[in-house]
Amino acid sequence: MTVKPGYKTTELLVTVLTGVGSWLAEWQGSLAPKWAALATTISAGCYAISRAITKHGATAKAPV
Numbered sequence: 436m437t438v439k440p441g442y443k444t445t446e447l448l449v450t451v452l453t454g455v456g457s458w459l460a461e462w463q464g465s466l467a468p469k470w471a472a473l474a475t476t477i478s479a480g481c482y483a484i485s486r487a488i489t490k491h492g493a494t495a496k497a498p499v
Contacts, residue, residue: 438489438490441486444486446482446485446486447482449478449482450478450479450481450482453474453475453478454475454478454479457470457471457472457474457475457478458471458475
């Protein structure tokens with residue numbers, strides 16, 4: 436099984452959107468800075484775990 440590069444996955448899109456959304460919420464004063472940082476950290480951690488599970492036992496896609 437081949438694995439797509441990380442920048443081509445929806446997991447990365449969700450992680451980036453979570454980071455931007457929490458930053459915007461903090462910037463507008465809707466969310467405390469510590470909760471915005473926690474949301475971004477959890478999202479990034481889940482992304483890393485997701486990629487690790489996906490890559491476990493998979494072969495890398497050969498460069499073209």
